[in-house]
Amino acid sequence: MAQNSTYHHGDLRAACLRAARELLEEDGSAGLSLRAVARRAGVSATAPYRHYADREALVSAVAAEGYRELAEHLATAHPVPSTPDDLAAVAVAYVRFALEHPALFRAMFAEPCDPTSEERVAATAAISEYVRGIVRDAFPGVEDTDALATTVWALVHGLAFLHLDGKLDTSTPEVVADRVRASVFALFAVAPALREAIAAR
Amino acid sequence: MAQNSTYHHGDLRAACLRAARELLEEDGSAGLSLRAVARRAGVSATAPYRHYADREALVSAVAAEGYRELAEHLATAHPVPSTPDDLAAVAVAYVRFALEHPALFRAMFAEPCDPTSEERVAATAAISEYVRGIVRDAFPGVEDTDALATTVWALVHGLAFLHLDGKLDTSTPEVVADRVRASVFALFAVAPALREAIAAR
DNA sequence: TGTACATCAGTGAACGCGCGTTCACTGATGTAC
DNA sequence: TGTACATCAGTGAACGCGCGTTCACTGATGTAC
Numbered sequence: 001m002a003q004n005s006t007y008h009h010g011d012l013r014a015a016c017l018r019a020a021r022e023l024l025e026e027d028g029s030a031g032l033s034l035r036a037v038a039r040r041a042g043v044s045a046t047a048p049y050r051h052y053a054d055r056e057a058l059v060s061a062v063a064a065e066g067y068r069e070l071a072e073h074l075a076t077a078h079p080v081p082s083t084p085d086d087l088a089a090v091a092v093a094y095v096r097f098a099l100e101h102p103a104l105f106r107a108m109f110a111e112p113c114d115p116t117s118e119e120r121v122a123a124t125a126a127i128s129e130y131v132r133g134i135v136r137d138a139f140p141g142v143e144d145t146d147a148l149a150t151t152v153w154a155l156v157h158g159l160a161f162l163h164l165d166g167k168l169d170t171s172t173p174e175v176v177a178d179r180v181r182a183s184v185f186a187l188f189a190v191a192p193a194l195r196e197a198i199a200a201r
Numbered sequence: 202m203a204q205n206s207t208y209h210h211g212d213l214r215a216a217c218l219r220a221a222r223e224l225l226e227e228d229g230s231a232g233l234s235l236r237a238v239a240r241r242a243g244v245s246a247t248a249p250y251r252h253y254a255d256r257e258a259l260v261s262a263v264a265a266e267g268y269r270e271l272a273e274h275l276a277t278a279h280p281v282p283s284t285p286d287d288l289a290a291v292a293v294a295y296v297r298f299a300l301e302h303p304a305l306f307r308a309m310f311a312e313p314c315d316p317t318s319e320e321r322v323a324a325t326a327a328i329s330e331y332v333r334g335i336v337r338d339a340f341p342g343v344e345d346t347d348a349l350a351t352t353v354w355a356l357v358h359g360l361a362f363l364h365l366d367g368k369l370d371t372s373t374p375e376v377v378a379d380r381v382r383a384s385v386f387a388l389f390a391v392a393p394a395l396r397e398a399i400a401a402r
Numbered sequence: 403t404g405t406a407c408a409t410c411a412g413t414g415a416a417c418g419c420g421c422g423t424t425c426a427c428t429g430a431t432g433t434a435c
Numbered sequence: 436t437g438t439a440c441a442t443c444a445g446t447g448a449a450c451g452c453g454c455g456t457t458c459a460c461t462g463a464t465g466t467a468c
Binding site: 234235236237246247250255256 | 453454455456457458
Binding site: 033049 | 423424
């Protein structure tokens, strides 16, 4: 029984989210069905409709929660990163999050998402703002902070997906962390040269 | 009728691949069902089983074809890239491929893939070897070519996905191309400094 | 060139499944007096 | 404090769907003599 005192007139909305998360963590793949969530929450198949308009709404809520957790996870890795090492630590945390919650990460990013969910859009914006903030702090001299932030995000995001999809060795956490750090350092060392590089183009 | 003279005792195997590709191009999302492919190929629902062991096998074949096409597309963008501009052009081509064939690209990467399909593994290896080759040619002085190649691939791959998932503006091809170029240049300018950066860590 | 036969690539009915969603309902909770 | 009633969060039967896969089959093609 996943049942607890919080529902049968309680917080089924939250219980659904929790059930969905459990399913994602366990299954690792698969696509989160409303019925499976209801089953897991110990409730009839149609009960979730009291709280979510449809399947999409549930998935978006789960994804949004994932974004919030990711942000938290990154902040935990380093509250106010300001050196290459700090940023590398955050990057490692990003990739680790993806590898530890593969199904959730896919739900957040890989799924063809509906762009109308404001909850989801807001959560995404928060992440990207967070990355921008780090880059701004770490590179006060750089003019186009947005461009550099995008580059950093893309690099880390790409590393996450390539590892997730088995294109890069993930046999130990160390091997992954080393690779992520090496990639970030490559980018970092060049940051001051960014403007010239773009200008010279 | 997608039907042509190549089957009803012809090349249904290829016809299935073609049908699958058409479905991916049209639908944009969704997950490629065997039945839909058969329908599109103008053939009974069970006919594809003569050529593919199961749904997985078909999807893997489609993905493998996608890898080959991607490689071709990149090679077309620039046969033997050897300057930052060349590499940037290839990067732009990579991202453009993803945006022009979103469903195919997702089938290639985002789907939780079975690692046992040698066709798929081989195709992946070919891509990564291709990237390594470019990096090797463009940076003869760099020692750890593999590390740099991974960084480049991850950066470009991440850009592809962030655009694909609506996290970055894709309103015009130019805006996308400019962003990709800027990101690649950031990386490029730093390449000679890579070893020092890693050593200094 | 013609016949007999094996092979091979299709057919189509059938299976059991899980899904999203609707609907009329029920029974517990909260509220007004 | 007690009763009457509205609201609200669940139930469970039912719908129609598309799916992957099996099976026994058929009929065209290719081969041996």
